[in-house]
Amino acid sequence: MGVNLPIYFDNAATTKCDPRVVEAMLPYFTEVYGNPGSRNHSFGWAAEEAVDRARQQVARLIGADRKEIIFTSGATESNNLALKGAARMYAKKPAGQEHRGHIVTCAIEHKAVLDPAKRLQKEGFDVTFLEPPADGVITRAMVEEALRDDTILVSIMWANNEIGTINEVPEIGALCHERGVIFHTDATQWVGKMPTDVVRDNIDLLSMSGHKIYGPKGVGALYVRRRRPRVRLQAIAEGGGQERGFRSGTLNVPGIVGLGAACEICMQEMDSERERLLAMRNRLEEQITGRLDTVQVNGHRERRLPHLTNISFGFVEGESLMMATKEIAMSSGSACTSASLEPSYVLKGLGVGDDLAHSSLRISLGRFNTGEEVDYAIDAIVRAVEKLRELSPLYDLHKEGIDITKIQWQAH
Ligand SMILES: *Cc1c(COP(=O)(O)O)cnc(C)c1O
Numbered sequence: 001m002g003v004n005l006p007i008y009f010d011n012a013a014t015t016k017c018d019p020r021v022v023e024a025m026l027p028y029f030t031e032v033y034g035n036p037g038s039r040n041h042s043f044g045w046a047a048e049e050a051v052d053r054a055r056q057q058v059a060r061l062i063g064a065d066r067k068e069i070i071f072t073s074g075a076t077e078s079n080n081l082a083l084k085g086a087a088r089m090y091a092k093k094p095a096g097q098e099h100r101g102h103i104v105t106c107a108i109e110h111k112a113v114l115d116p117a118k119r120l121q122k123e124g125f126d127v128t129f130l131e132p133p134a135d136g137v138i139t140r141a142m143v144e145e146a147l148r149d150d151t152i153l154v155s156i157m158w159a160n161n162e163i164g165t166i167n168e169v170p171e172i173g174a175l176c177h178e179r180g181v182i183f184h185t186d187a188t189q190w191v192g193k194m195p196t197d198v199v200r201d202n203i204d205l206l207s208m209s210g211h212k213i214y215g216p217k218g219v220g221a222l223y224v225r226r227r228r229p230r231v232r233l234q235a236i237a238e239g240g241g242q243e244r245g246f247r248s249g250t251l252n253v254p255g256i257v258g259l260g261a262a263c264e265i266c267m268q269e270m271d272s273e274r275e276r277l278l279a280m281r282n283r284l285e286e287q288i289t290g291r292l293d294t295v296q297v298n299g300h301r302e303r304r305l306p307h308l309t310n311i312s313f314g315f316v317e318g319e320s321l322m323m324a325t326k327e328i329a330m331s332s333g334s335a336c337t338s339a340s341l342e343p344s345y346v347l348k349g350l351g352v353g354d355d356l357a358h359s360s361l362r363i364s365l366g367r368f369n370t371g372e373e374v375d376y377a378i379d380a381i382v383r384a385v386e387k388l389r390e391l392s393p394l395y396d397l398h399k400e401g402i403d404i405t406k407i408q409w410q411a412h
Contacts, residue, residue, distance in 0.1 A: 003376045005327045011212075011366030012161050012189060012308055013331060017258070018214040018367070024261035025216065028254040036251050037242060047253050054260025058221050061263040062187075062206060063197035070222045070243045071256050075188040076112040078207035078222035081247065082184040083116040083155055085233030086205065087125055090152040090182065100124040101152040106138050106167075107131055108349040109157050113186050117155070126150075134351050135300035136163050140171035147175075153182045158190035162331075162346040162362055163299035164308035166190075173202025182231060188212050188220075189305060192266035193274065198223055204231050210255065214367055215262030219255030222246075269367075277365045278306035280374045284363065285309050287378040292385055294398070298347060298360060307365040312347075315395035316388040318358035324384035325361075328377050333360030 008016070028050060036051045038044025052066070059066040072078045083103075091100040105117050107129040114129075121127045128146045130138060138156050147154075154176050158169050169185050176183035184205035190196065191206070192213035198206055206223040210216050224246065225231045239248030289295050294314035312333065313321060319341070322332050333344045334357075343357035352360070361381070365374075389395040397404050 003370075003372050007328045007369075007373045007377060009363045009365060009369065009373075009377060010329045010331055011369075012164075012362065012364035014211045014217065015214045015366050016368055017211075017216055018262060018265060020265060021215050021258045021261045025254045025258040028257050032253070036253060037240065047251075050253060050257050051251055054256045054263075057260035057263045057267075058208075061196065061267050062191060062208075062223060063199055064223050065226065067244075068198075068223050068226050070224055070246045071251060071259075072220045072222055072247055073218055073252070074211070074220035075110075075186065075207045075209035076220075077247075078209075078220050079110070079112040079155075079184075079186055080116050081222055081233060081236055082205040082207060083113065083120065083153070084236060085246070086153050086182050086184065086231065087120050087123075088234040089232050091125070092150060092152070093124070095123065098124045099126065099150070102126045102128070102148045102150045103153045103155070104128045104130065104143055104146045104151060105155040106157070108136065108160060108162075108346045109155070110161055110186055110188070113155055113157065132349050135303075136160060136165035136298075136346075136350050137300050137303050138167040138172070140168045140175050143172050144175055147179060147181065151179070151181050153184065155184040155186070157186040157188075159187075159194070159305050160299070160346065161189050162344060163310045163350070164189070164305035164364075165299040166303045166305065169203070170201040173204075176204070177202050180229075182229070189308075192263065193270060193305065193307065195270070198225070204229065210259040210262060213262050213266055216255050216258040219252055219259045221259065273367060274306050277369075280365055280369065280371060281307055281309055281363075283371075284365075284374050284378055285311070288381060291378075291382045295385075296356070298350060298352060308362065310347075310360055310362045312352060312356040312360040313385050314356065314359070315392050315398060316359050316385055318360070320388050321359055321361070321384060324388060325380055328380060331362040331364075333357040333362070 032046045034043030034047040036048040055066040055069045058069050093100045103125050117127050156167050156172055159166050173183045182204050186207045188209045191208040204225045209220040237248045242248050296312045298310040318334050333347050334341045343354045347357035
């Protein structure tokens with residue numbers, strides 16, 4: 001039994017493109033290379049046919065109609081188009097004025113939602129950034145409390161990318177529909193892994209990305225509801241009028257074909273994959289928390305994606321832990337911002353202290369991971385933490401039952 005190193009346990013950051021997806025894409029570079037916008041020859045028709053098929057595959061995965069799918073360059077662009085496009089379209093006052101309308105989102109969204117929301121704030125919209133509770137789950141009640149008469153848009157992610165917590169999205173969608181508010185969800189970590197039905201789940205706008213679901217990078221989609229309500233958006237990229245004017249620019253045909261193929265595979269394999277990854281994740285979590293003391297799993301224990309865990313290790317230094325487990329690709333609770341190593345704003349948002357946030361690992365399993373890799377990682381992580389703690393005088397004190405938070409340090 002051999003394990004190939006390094007092991008990839010960072011599937012929430014990106015996934016390997018499924019070889020079946022690559023296979024489907026290849027003809028669209030050199031054989032079917034027409035511009036789908038070329039309406040007057042067969043090269044264009046063939047490309048348009050491929051794009052149509054992909055649009056159908058994406059739509060089917062989320063219970064939408066194919067006319068409701070707008071292809072983009074990824075979830076970042078989809079989020080920008082959803083937030084800026086809807087806010088500017090439904091603004092209660094013209095640009096340049098204040099109180100143009102109220103937007104509700106959450107403080108632990110992905111930056112690709114937070115930054116457009118902050119931009120809109122500068123443009124004269126009022127934005128509420130909901131503070132999450134310690135378990136990280138945003139509920140309908142929290143959104144309800146934040147709604148105002150002038151609320152035009154709510155944007156709440158489906159599942160969090162750092163801790164995997166699942167928000168009350170269908171319930172929040174129902175609330176928004178009762179109040180006549182547009183509801184957007186960044187579903188990048190959810191779609192393709194969990195059953196999704198935009199009609200049943202009351203979604204108006206939904207962002208997704210190819211490279212998080214074993215498709216290519218640089219392609220994604222935005223679902224834009226067409227009926228009850230018909231959602232309108234102000235375009236960001238203007239030009240050739242592609243994608244019903246929502247998103248101009250020549251379509252990335254191979255990428256779109258890849259996204260469609262990735263969606264089709266997810267549709268077929270999602271249920272069995274989910275079960276397999278859940279068992280692997282649970283074994284990983286049970287072993288690590290069983291063999292080590294002073295560890296904590298971050299975020300709600302039940303309302304969580306099945307393939308992801310975020311664990312903080314007391315009495316180890318984050319950087320040393322990453323160094324000691326270099327052969328396993330994981331994310332740490334530290335974000336490299338320009339110059340400094342900042343603790344994750346998501347973990348901080350849940351009230352996790354700086355030390356524990358720094359010494360946390362996000363492990364996200366995926367389609368190509370094996371049980372052998374999980375067993376290898378369990379041993380490697382447990383050994384690394386034990387070894388680092390051997391060098392820690394604070395851990396010695398802790399083991400002796402001394403509460404180190406109560407120590408009066410001697411000043412020199
Ligand atoms: C990865 C990710 C994004 C960004 O997606 P890109 O396609 O890389 O732009 C946005 N939101 C969430 C929740 C993500 O996980």
